[in-house]
Amino acid sequence: IEQALKRPRPIDIDLVNAQQARRILDRLVGYQLSPVLWKKVQRGLSAGRVQSVAVRLIVEREREITTFSSTPYYKITAVFSLPDGGELLAEGQSKPATAEAARQLLQQLADDSFAVSEIKKTPASRNPAPPFTTSTLQQAASNRLGFSPKQTMMLAQRLYESGHITYMRTDSLSLSPLAVKQMADHIEKTYGRQYLQTRRYKTKSAGAQEAHEAIRPTDISKTAITGKDSGQNRLYRLIWRRTLASQMAAAQLEKTTLNITGASSRYRFTASGAIVRFDGFLKLDPPKTDAASDVMPPLKQGEKLGVLRIMAAETPERPPSRYTEASLIRQLEAMGIGRPSTYAPTISTIIDRGYVVKRDLPGVPGELLRLRAVPGRPVEQSAETIMVGADKGKLMPTDIANLVNDFLTSHFTNIVDYDFTKELEGEFDQIAKQKKPWQKVLEKFYGPFKQAVDNAENISRAEVAGARELGVDPKSKRPVIARMGRFGPMVQLGRAEDAAKPEFASIPTGQSIETVTLEEALQLLALPRQVGRTADGKIIEANSGR
Template structure:
């Protein structure tokens, strides 16, 4: 019996069918061990020896693999064909050696296949190799670098920046890209400009548009007409002008197809065309790669989805060309196959591009076996691969220059357009764009000839304003990282996810917006660790790691060079006080935080007290700006730049006077957002304040609305059943109505000022109908999704106290943010449950056994004890865990440095995350 080890159960299931008798295929469920999240897991003083710890959830799986290997004829490691796959095979082999599961002379083979098809697997089994130690060394170097940066830099960050979280080697550079773009937007100065467009007609009556591009022998560029007066002068001249065609230039041109997908381009196109987040794209692609049940046969539909390569194997090209010929004819088939070369900086191992494993499985035929997202992504991959071997599109681009004579002035206009004379690959696929392209080129112009007179139909002078560069979308950020050589295809999705999880960035209208916390972290790193967030430095480090994978340099030497400089930079700021760090950040961010005021006054002057100066402050909830006269003056302002994104004005805005008290009602901006205030602080008494309802535009707030908010909570009316008052107000969770102890949320925040009695009674009744929270969630029977394909039993999706989740046989898995109970599919639910089972070792949650009733005498004491200890119970259990050192020692790799018991506080687990 031959034992084959792969990563996932889905892959194991597919291979079991292909290999048949004589093979036992087992799954490791990904990595089986990692560096313990504590100081000392990588020891720079012992030539970077690494202590590995077996994942507790992997113990049983490793025991099963070890038992199977002991009686096996051969061990075949068939993990994924990239660095991570090579590392998993290496880890498995090291663990099996420690367990003494391998006998002397027992054959050990490493096989890789780019597609999970019977042909690819059979061919791979015929051509085994050894584990590629150079790839393993590159993995070890990368893992050590990420660990050392995380566990060295993050504690400094926590001590110097209250409220900050950890810093990663590559995430920090990606975050800097987002913050630098935001700074560009904030510094951008809008410029006015005008365009003049004439609508003209040929003698045959065909109309078209032409733009003013020159006057009196000088070219007019986009920004040259900067005022309405200039535009009006040109318009008057054009009104009186005679128009003649000067030249007509029609040139044939071609547009060539794009290469098939790499990991990066797949994530970009799926984001632009399908709206998928990169992480979701990779999850769906993983399922397509590992295999889909088609008519009782599990088939891998696409090749491996983590790749930099754009080339396709000869048999793949032949298959694509065959489909092009049969479906579209010889006219659409190039005479010779197209060959592509990667342009990505630091391209990784030479894997094939992402393509369908069998081009005869057309999207429309295979869709019935896939869920909606799988079908859409498969179609995208299929059409891109198909178009890559099709003929170029042929176009004719026409440029018409028009002379306009007005008195003694000579004006020039230009009309451009194009027409597709042969669609070629455009019949199948056209690449998406982040921004709307200028459609002037796509206009088709009427037939014209030089010297022909034209008739003016209309003239338009249009005012425009220049716009700042757009924020990065997830797709454009991935593209930019790839251009700079930052990160790797397999890490892009996780990098973006980590930035969102740490609340360093947020998604707004599919654009990445840096949070204040993220901007402060970047400013700190640029101030004190500038080299380590430089784009060129990070890209150069990636090149060095590639040289390790090519067996050109020794990974220990790479780490030694890095560590010497890095520790020096960390030591240089260890003794800095927090106040010194804040002062440095305040000075660095001054142009961003305190832009010049229109009236020329000091931008740091406090407008509340008039004598204090504003400066950067750090609190437990993040950064804000405060007055130097605190606590006498309590003026604060958010860290964000005033006016950005249509935010409220930075300075206090007087809305009017309260008719009852005569006090000023002002709209202010505080640390937690805009709010309304009545009057000023008087001694120790705080003035009355009211927050704005969620989603309210501060610019739209007037005196009436402000007075209404200050009057909250207000009585809507008496409940018709018991005559008790129903109140409307705003709480920490938004606007609400209240009757007794029953609260119901309002759908729109501004409804709190206008809601009537009937609507309030209806909302409260609906809330009561749902029942108490515990009963409502605990008793939800859920919506059946279908039977589990391998384990049997129904999988259901339910509403939980902490959000929707899927459940099967006692295993519960929370839905990700991009999924809802209405959109989750059976296949996705199976994946989520498998991942959850892996984390919990496959064990469903069990209810604690019911305790016997206490004796009457002790009942009161037991109840009191339960009341006192119920909440701290979890913390007490957690404290016991670090005390156990023996498991780490038992599973430590042979020959690694043994560390004494750590006396330092344990570092947080978070920084150990890869890239």
């Protein structure tokens, strides 16, 4: 601060114009597009240049998962006996597509003899991660501490206001020379000179503004802070470790790979591991697994190994993973969409508006085939029960998100177009560099956007409702439809123009317009139904809801 006060400079009006253009454009989108959603979809909704793209990412990922078709394969592993009486687990070179192919392979391999055919030892190093930016802090706090982006920014704000860390809204990786010197002195004094390796990090993102330093402790000698708020303490320790580790020596590893080949089948198994020769920055942040468990036994090339058992495990292909808050931020940043200061409020907004829910899925029971072979015996077969589709703490779109996303992609393509949103960020950067006038950027955007808003007046609510015909009720022969109603997603028996009045039932949490089946819809429409009477003659009804 003292150095800055000694060197004042004029306000950079180009940076002001870039910020002004971003603010005006975002307000144009929000103020003019949100009322369109109120009229055509549902009141209380909102749209935004970044939030609508975030919703689109989540909607499209969920649809990828829904349409994903898993093709199972069989993972081959073997357990070999070692000369010292120990055991060695190795993975096979192939993945049979069928149970019969896996069974035949296991029978063949169980009676084969195996020996070490190749030993590869290669040195490797592992470098520390750079200090935190806003987005990487949010990701690390989510993954390691279980904090939401909103919670992380709230705690970081308090740490900043208390003078414990530097400004927490930044996309820069740079550290001040003074801070680097303090860290170097601390590392050399605390851990020894061999642990010191100062670095200057450069931001790879083309759109980074780098107006501030990376997030770091203001006093590196303060290894922890005292106070009643454990969240602040945990976040500070995360920042402190990451910052100090960024100036420490790389960890030196030795990777060992063993190839084990069958004498007659020539089938190859591979076992690999790594040991830490010098821990370097891992002194501060040791790996979660014990390095000793990765040590390969001292074997020689040509040494024979006994077969204890060979296994084949049916393994389903996994669909794409749903987004967590951390992975959504990472994806937005990789696509060049949004700024460090926008990620946390964007995620909070799409949750608060009911577009996205953070949910645990219990999954459904399923069975996977397991085959096991030992020398001289037939192949044994068993089944393992697993939970299929189980997920924890993932972001999932609601029916309203699907509806709004389809409406925007059809009628306001630019707003949710990934490349268009990224190009706008680039144009804001051009304004900051005095290469484009901000008025022209807004004029270029607003003309087509205003025309799309005006055209939306002619779109009917029925067209937007996202109605999906599920089939025909076998009793009444009337169509069964899933659609968005005034009070949320519902199923409908019959049409408004039919002689008989349509019947309605709400779609409960856990089901959606896109996935509900005809059978499920008919069960919902059958409620309430009389299931009996009490001892004093009162009717007992089954129904959903409270």
